[in-house]
Amino acid sequence: MKRKFLIAAVSLIFAFAWSQESSAPEVIENVLSESENSQTQSSALDETVSEETLQNSAPEIPDASLPENAASKIPDERETENYDAISGSQPSESIKFKYTREKIHPADARPKKHDTSKNYIDRSKNYEKNCNDILKYGLEGQITELIDELTKNQDNRFVDGIYDLFQETKSVAVKEKILEYFTKLKDPCLASYAVEIINDPYDEKNSIVEKCFKYISEADIKDANPGLVDLVDKEEDAYFTGALSALGETGGREEALFLADYLDRDDLNVSQRQALMRVLGRIKAVETWQKISEIAKDENENTFVRMYAAEAIGAMEKPESEDILVELFESNDPNLRTYVIKGISYFNDKKSSDLITQALRDSQYKVRLEAVSAVGKNRINNAVPFLIFRCKDKDEQKQVKEKCYSVIADLNTSEGNDYLISVLKDKKIGDAAKAKVSAALLEYNHAGTKEVIELARSALKSDIQKNLRYALGKEFAKYDRSEFADICAEYIASDDVATQGTGLDIWAKGRYSSVKAAVEEIAKDAEEEVLPEEKEKPKGYQFGAKKKNANAKKAKRILEQS
Template sequence: MKKIVLFCVAALCAGACIYAQDDSAELDPAVRQYLASQQDGEEEPESAYVKKEKTVPAAKRPQAAAPDKVQAVADANIEHASEKYINECTDTFLYGIEDQISDMLETLTKEEDPRFMDEAYDLFQKTKSPVVRQKILAYFTKLKDPCLEDYAVSVINDPYDEKRDTVTACFAYVSAVKTADAIAGAVDLVDKDDDQYFDAALNCLGEIGTDDEAVFLSEYIDRDDLTKAQKQSLVRVLGKLKAVSTYEKVAELAEDENQDSFVRMYAAEAIGAMGVPEAEELLLELFESRDANLRASVVKGIKHFEDQTAVQLLIEALRDSQYKVRLEAVGAVDELDIKDSVPYLVYRCKDRSEQQQVKDKCYDVIAKLNTDEGNEYLVGLITDKKTGDTTKGKVAAALLKYNYAGAQEIVSLASETLKNDIQKKLRYALGKEFAKYGRPEYAAVCAEFIASKDVMTQGTGLDIYAKGRYAEVTAAVQALADSGSDPKKAKNVNVRKAQRILGIDPDAQEPES
């Protein structure tokens, strides 16, 4: 390990001149400004933060629903594209009781359905129910629509007459829609050290704060009355803000072996995210720590540098003795698209002692990196009869997600599962993956699924068809839809499903007596 770190440091030093001459233009402007101030010997003023005045944004109505978002809802749930469903939702907004409205809003939020923003906004202005109000806040939080900024900022500026859940929902909302007007109220609550709202306000600043708020927090962290948890949260939020002006303070925390372990971890992640060149050498040193959690955080931090020194450390981290470090390293080589990592990832998958979550992540990354060695290994798992069905399902999902290799083998595997009900679970898993993409090469297996006597298999086949709309399969779907006139099949859920896919109103189809 020592040799690896020394090699990385040497590589870092060797590239320093090149970096200074050629790469300075690629640095973040904030990093360049920081480096210039260090060369000039500038000192930070004793207190640089000036509190902002509390203001409330003007009221506004929701934005118009984007057509692609509306279409996405229809594609995801055919039933919810019907006029009947739209009318039911509209009536629930107008006449429903609290439980009915809450349940409906949860569904709309989960599906990110933007068709009812005006109805939700109008109800928000009238309702006296805190539960409904919070559900509507959650709905607009998911949609990231700023129509409730005025309400949310007013609550944050003076939260003490509101229910705590409502205040928490307001913080989540302004964080999602990036409401700058909420900064002043959030800073005020942090500065008051209000236990009730400290964490929520602090996390909010991590999402919407600027370099100015980072300076405020870096000064705040020196307070003697902070709890261990508060200090941990402060450092974590400083990492989110990536404020280069706080680098020295955060680097000191990362280096200090007497600091709380989590403080050091968050500090290591933060200095990496800031992108200051000297942080890379410090992270290399910290990777020698016996603390696996700190090493995992070093991996999170150093991936921001994307140079050969970082790559070398990340590949070494794939061989770390602790699985949590290996797992972070797999994620990092994924983000940086490091194809040289594939042999190490394949080895991790073959290692019988490896943690399953590491293997599962490796399958996905190997498929994404698209190398001959990686593709051959994954396709081999699909075709090998000794591979378990659970593993085959995971590998197939990874290969189909990126679609570089294995499609034919996976389709053949799906056809085989149709002949053996012992493999139903794998059959359903593969069908679910086919239904995500609707590619032309799935047409034949789609027809096979629809021809199945198993209701779930047939239903999955209809899902595949709904996505791919294969001309050669339409006749089979039409035949299934027409079978609704047969009393023996009229109650079959797939008959109704086929009718909806073809645009036929199931309720208008009266079975013959």
């Protein structure tokens, strides 16, 4: 291109020169000289720019002879790209925390060695054999029913057989039940399977994926975190909430930093933002505190998002959260006030105790109910008089009263114990309330056991109090305590079938030696045959026939379990 331009220029010069009667060679020499000088200057300019570019690409070293502030500052690339999650500042919308952990596949593992000396409901060898046979040879329905029973009882005698069954079964129903079983035991033996599902859930049934989310959460399988982060990042409705919830149990600092970026996003729906608030609080992501505290204070924000944000900043346990929560409690929204109490219950000082005590007098029962729970959680003994007042208030909600009974029994103050015992003796108070108070006293076992037993004896004598009798019997059957032996015998001696059956439940738990003979006597009816003379009587003829005890088979089964 330059050559063509030069030729054209020379041609014009020739024409001009001849017209001016100048020497052509002289003119040409001048033109060529100017062109060469122009190229030299252009080359020198390019070299200058190149040198300046290279110099600017490296940090400038300030001249030591100049004042400190006179040296021009060259920004550090690492500094501009660093996401400051603590302060909430973000230099550029395009810059975000990069989660770098790769998906992994944990090795297979056998179930943990569980304590097999615990007091199982059925300890007979026959029961163990029957369970093992079902696991090996049973139908799908039989297996799922058995695993349901073992899960409910947290029976860990069969972990190896159940684990082996999981490896070979093709039944989705059986797999789900086994996942539930090991979830209840919090045994990470299925981590390899669960992590594989989380890493690639798309060809699996949603029910299996949901079970894996719960299993990972309960068994605290941190190897699943990269897969969970990936599912959250993809924002697929089918997996987002489950993955986010699981991260709330297993996540650490890196996962918290990853989730922090979501606080700036505008494309999340309300339910996703709610879930995000709860999770960030659960994993105590203090790096996000500044942003979440601003969300909690923002009156234009969705109410439910603010609620969970209030709880989250409390869960992070930063001292600055207390003043914010105290201020938020002045809100007219009872739901927000409820979650303020949830949040401030993570602190246990005068400021939090004062607010919780104040909440016991809130106009909304949900706020009061949460405040009662907080009193128990933080062991605020000074609040017991407030709880007693709530119990005596005829207008108080049933849920609040029942929660008060439990917390008072747990705190074990003399004033509280005296009040609960007085409820058992007060004839004006209904049996339903007495049953709840008895349950609370027996659960914490600080006081009132003798009075509860006397109340049961009174109920055994009155058919009007059958419901109270049954309710107290169920409470006795929860505990193995020697002081229950006599009342157990009295239940078993009852002519009422249901009462006697409840007595057998009490004995099954405590195995009181003084009552065993009575249980064996009942069990005899399960073994006796009909007398020969009775066989000859007409089929419909019942006069004189011995009536079998309806609890006989139950008594026999309980004896076989010992």
